[in-house]
Amino acid sequence: MRTFKSQAHKALKKSRLLANRIGFTGFAAIASLVMSGVLLYSAKSILDKEGRKPSSEVPMELSIGKISLPSGSHFKKFENVMIRVSFGETPSEVIEFFREKPLTLLPNQSQNLDLSLELAEKWTEQNKAIFRVEIVQLGFVEQVLLRCKTAATELSSYNRSFTCSHPKENAAILSYRLGTKGSQPVSKTAVAKID
Numbered sequence: 001m002r003t004f005k006s007q008a009h010k011a012l013k014k015s016r017l018l019a020n021r022i023g024f025t026g027f028a029a030i031a032s033l034v035m036s037g038v039l040l041y042s043a044k045s046i047l048d049k050e051g052r053k054p055s056s057e058v059p060m061e062l063s064i065g066k067i068s069l070p071s072g073s074h075f076k077k078f079e080n081v082m083i084r085v086s087f088g089e090t091p092s093e094v095i096e097f098f099r100e101k102p103l104t105l106l107p108n109q110s111q112n113l114d115l116s117l118e119l120a121e122k123w124t125e126q127n128k129a130i131f132r133v134e135i136v137q138l139g140f141v142e143q144v145l146l147r148c149k150t151a152a153t154e155l156s157s158y159n160r161s162f163t164c165s166h167p168k169e170n171a172a173i174l175s176y177r178l179g180t181k182g183s184q185p186v187s188k189t190a191v192a193k194i195d
Contacts (some may be wrong), residue, residue, distance in 0.1 A: 059180070059181040060118070060129070060155055060178065061116055061118050061177075061181040062085065062116070062119060062177070062178055063115065063176060063177045063178075064085075064115040065176060065177065066110055066112050066113060066175045067105065067111055067113055068110035068171070068174075069105040069106065069107055070108065070169070070172075072107075073169060073173070074166060075166070075173075077104070077107065078103060078104060078135065078137070078145070080102040080103075080138045080139065081098070081103050081136060082097060082098040082099045082103070082138060083096070083097040083098055083113070083115065083133065083134070083174075084096050084097075084132075084136050085097075086134070087130070087131045088123070089130050091132065097115055102138050118181060128153040128155060129150075129152050129178070130149070130150070131149075131150055132149050133148045133164065134147045134148070146166065146174065148164035148174060150178070152178055159178075160179065161176070162175065162176050
């Protein structure tokens with residue numbers, strides 16, 4: 001703290017010397033600039049001490065909450081399924097969950113998945129993210145049973161929950177959230193676009 005005070009004191013001395021040359025109005029303008037700088041510097045140091053990051057650096061997180069198989073769904077059961085998440089307009093990054101231990105769900109069953117994935121910076125370029133969440137049936141040939149595509153813009157102020165259902169059904173099959181890491185959804189649930 002002493003170094004901060006000594007820097008401020010030196011700046012004030014220099015501004016007084018300059019004020020003798022340029023008059024009171026010039027001195028007031030320079031003093032105002034110096035004080036603004038001091039206040040900004042002190043605010044930044046306080047935030048740094050508390051360990052906060054600027055909002056542009058706060059990590060984003062994709063959380064997949066629940067998978068359900070509603071009764072009356074055209075899917076008779078989910079057997080040997082995994083969850084696949086891919087990023088980009090033409091998916092270049094793919095993350096898979098439950099490939100080694102696939103899920104099985106019968107009608108009218110649900111399972112909390114509680115999966116979280118921190119979004120890499122390359123997936124959130126220009127303050128937007130495009131990603132797909134898929135339910136994939138494993139076998140000799142993998143089959144995508146359900147694909148939900150989300151294009152999110154203005155990520156720095158983003159914190160939303162989504163549900164995904166079959167295009168001919170109303171009941172949600174998959175629920176997920178996109179927001180700042182560790183935060184809770186603050187807006188109403190949106191419906192993801194079905195590919």
